[in-house]
Amino acid sequence: IDSTVLTCYVMAFGALMFIVGGCFTGGIRLETDPHTWLYILGIALPATAVSNMALVRAIKCIGPTLTSILGAMEPFTAQGAGGILLIVAAVTTVVLHSRRT
Numbered sequence: 001i002d003s004t005v006l007t008c009y010v011m012a013f014g015a016l017m018f019i020v021g022g023c024f025t026g027g028i029r030l031e032t033d034p035h036t037w038l039y040i041l042g043i044a045l046p047a048t049a050v051s052n053m054a055l056v057r058a059i060k061c062i063g064p065t066l067t068s069i070l071g072a073m074e075p076f077t078a079q080g081a082g083g084i085l086l087i088v089a090a091v092t093t094v095v096l097h098s099r100r101t
Contacts, residue, residue: 003056010052065091 022028
C-alpha cells in the first residue's frame with residue numbers, strides 16, 4: 001500500500017477516535033478563530049502527516065528493525081535510553097534466534 005494512502009487511513013482513524021473520545025468526555029468544540037486554525041494546521045501537517053509518511057517510507061526502505069532502532073534515537077531521556085536498551089535486546093534476541101534455525 002502506498003505510504004500516502006496509509007497515512008490518510010491512519011489520520012482518518014485517529015480523527016474518528018478523537019471524535020468518539022470527545023463525545024464521551026465532554027464534547028468537541030469547533031474552533032472559530034482563523035488564527036488558531038493556522039496554529040492547528042501548522043502543527044498537524046508537518047508534525048503528523050509528514051512524519052507518518054516518512055515512517056512508512058523508512059519501513060519500506062530499511063525495514064522495521066532499523067526503523068525502530070533509529071526511531072528510538074529521537075529525544076534522549078532516561079526513558080528513551082531504557083527503550084533503546086529494550087529494542088536492542090529484542091533485536092539481538094530475534095537475530096540470534098533466527099541464526100540458530
